Amino acid sequence: MSDGRDTHDFADTVPGPETGPFHSGFAALVGRPNTGKSTLVNALVGEKVSITSPKPQTTRNRIAGIINGPGCQVVLLDLPGFQKPRDLLTGRMQEAVEATLAEVDLILFMLDASKAIGAGDRFVADSVFAAGTPVIVIVNKIDLVGRGRLLPQLDEASRLGDFRELFPVSALTGEGLEPLLTAIAADLPEGPRYYPEDMVTDQPEAMLVA
Ligand SMILES: Nc1nc2c(ncn2[C@@H]2O[C@H](COP(=O)(O)OP(=O)(O)OP(=O)(O)O)[C@@H](O)[C@H]2O)c(=O)[nH]1
Numbered sequence: 001m002s003d004g005r006d007t008h009d010f011a012d013t014v015p016g017p018e019t020g021p022f023h024s025g026f027a028a029l030v031g032r033p034n035t036g037k038s039t040l041v042n043a044l045v046g047e048k049v050s051i052t053s054p055k056p057q058t059t060r061n062r063i064a065g066i067i068n069g070p071g072c073q074v075v076l077l078d079l080p081g082f083q084k085p086r087d088l089l090t091g092r093m094q095e096a097v098e099a100t101l102a103e104v105d106l107i108l109f110m111l112d113a114s115k116a117i118g119a120g121d122r123f124v125a126d127s128v129f130a131a132g133t134p135v136i137v138i139v140n141k142i143d144l145v146g147r148g149r150l151l152p153q154l155d156e157a158s159r160l161g162d163f164r165e166l167f168p169v170s171a172l173t174g175e176g177l178e179p180l181l182t183a184i185a186a187d188l189p190e191g192p193r194y195y196p197e198d199m200v201t202d203q204p205e206a207m208l209v210a
């Protein structure tokens with residue numbers, strides 16, 4: 001690829017069979033529009049790591065991508081409709097979002113380092129931190145800001161709720177992505193490979209963990 005992205009061989013950095021048991025699970029990627037969620041998925045689900053970049057539906061959610069490391073499989077879920085203001089969400093959509101956040105193994109909550117943390121972020125944060133699911137906070141686009149602006153932003157991000165870890169990254173340049181992926185893999189429970197490495201199924205509904 002010639003888009004300037006720093007492509008890492010994540011397969012070398014995530015826990016492998018030699019270093020521990022297999023970790024797997026479902027991670028919901030949430031954040032207000034334009035924070036860089038799709039860019040992060042593309043960066044993490046790189047050709048060196050994952051053979052599949054499927055678009056099947058789970059019961060309620062789209063699979064944004066599957067990261068296949070040697071010692072882990074991370075199924076990244078999109079939550080459609082989550083970005084809309086609360087009063088535009090139907091009760092059923094809001095219930096579906098909250099149910100998903102409660103049943104996934106991990107929430108990846110993305111913020112934009114270059115934009116003030118605002119009402120849109122707090123709207124997402126309210127649902128994220130009420131879910132009772134471990135949260136990794138990702139402050140993306142650090143390539144756009146200097147330290148003087150980044151440090152107060154990280155401080156403010158850290159006070160949004162009770163998170164497990166916080167990572168400043170650039171999904172565009174790849175900075176910070178290796179430690180992020182290592183933490184994602186480590187925070188997922190021990191479990192099987194839910195989806196074959198080289199297959200996209202049309203019928204994944206039954207596989208979404210109960
Ligand atoms: N400079 C910089 N730009 C980024 C980074 N990550 C994403 N972008 C840019 O931010 C814009 C939005 O990125 P997306 O990945 O589409 O954001 P998103 O969160 O998926 O947006 P929605 O799907 O609308 O919610 C695009 O122009 C990206 O190129 C980053 O780390 N640094």
Ligand SMILES: [Mg+2]
Nearest residue numbers: 036037038039
């Ligand atoms: Mg997107």
